[in-house]
Amino acid sequence: MPEPLKNLLHQALVADMADRIAAQAPAFDRDRFAALATRGLDALELMERAALIRDALFATLPGDFPQAAAILKASLPASGRRGLSGWMLLPVNQFIAARGPDHFELGLDLLKALTPHFTAEYGIRPFIHRGQQRALAIISAWVSDPDRHVRRLASEGTRPRLPWAMRLPQLVKDPAPILPIVTALVDDPEDYVRRSVANSLNDIAKDHPDLVAAFIAGHIEAASEERRRLLKHASRTLLKNGHAQALANFGFGAAASLACDLRLRNAKVIFGEGLDFQIRVTNVGDTAQSLMIDYAIHHMKSDGSLSPKVFKFKTIALAPGQSQSIERRHAMRPITTRRYYPGEHRIAILINGAEIASERFLLVMPSSDPG
Structure with missing residues (x-):
């Protein structure tokens, strides 16, 4: 420590x-x-x-x-x-x-x-x-x-x-x-x-x-x-x-003609572990695109409302018709700057600043009961 x-x-x-x-x-x-x-x-x-x-x-x-x-x-x-x-x-x-x-x-x-x-x-x-x-x-x-x-x-x-x-x-x-x-x-x-x-x-x-x-x-x-x-x-x-x-x-235009498939590997996350997710982004347009990909975790607050925090993910370039898959684990563990509350949270994928896909997941606090 x-x-x-x-x-x-x-x-x-x-x-x-x-x-x-x-x-x-x-x-x-x-x-x-x-x-x-x-x-x-x-x-x-x-x-x-x-x-x-x-x-x-x-x-x-x-x-x-x-x-x-x-x-x-x-x-x-x-x-x-x-x-x-x-x-x-x-x-x-x-x-x-x-x-x-x-x-x-x-x-x-x-x-x-x-x-x-x-x-x-x-x-x-x-x-x-x-x-x-x-x-x-x-x-x-x-x-x-x-x-x-x-x-x-x-x-x-x-x-x-x-x-x-x-x-x-x-x-x-x-x-x-x-x-x-x-x-x-x-x-x-x-x-x-x-x-x-x-x-x-x-x-x-x-x-x-x-x-x-x-x-x-x-x-x-x-x-x-x-x-x-x-x-x-x-x-x-x-x-x-x-x-x-x-x-x-920095060369990023408005996100257009994109398909984004977001998949959660675990829609139920035990606090202290992490949220594993994968996205597959496809450029379905007819011009190449530079993409700044971020994700936001919408954390539950004490009053039950959600508050987003944006995290950097990856910057990629896609030719017309090209796809790319990206995986990430987002840790959900104790930190000094945030208090976590159990319940339904949300993850959103942001491409060039615009939300393009989202899913909900459940954060569960581990039981203190050894039984």
């Missing part, structure tokens, strides 16, 4: 953190910091532990933010010297997010210095929320930074709907101010950065699908293989939703 995430912040890490700060600031009360940062630590979850350590920083670093920022920056690794790095910097992020916006340029500069040693996209979001135009004027300059982590921070930190982070409602409503950032990074030499750009565009697509489809159309002609992969990843929500322009961007 994997180690719980909360254990990434532990007492030994706090002691090490105290030593690394004290090495750069002899007046820092490392013992008081360690005592405050570990009081009740073991009973807390990850973000609660980070907040406890952040509060210990509040209590032991100077109340004057510029002085505190100077200590924290000096405590980062440099020239082979050990310093604050990795998960130690999660509570530092929280410290800067809370105190930094009152010292705008200084706070953002500290996050820029921090990000090569740990992600800082959560820390910059309060700055954007406080003063979007001012923050983006600074962050936009990072797209040409020689450090890939800084360039990625420019993209990742400005995502309108970054998971597990403060939402940026102004950018959800109008993402135009961050389009120059993603445009500047669309051909970044690092896949690490390009994937962040794709995720930012995918965020935008959830609220402005036509805008992103048009952006993709404007950047796909003569695109390199790397850029094409980025644009397709950025289009994943649009493609799953069958957005016509997004499908056309």
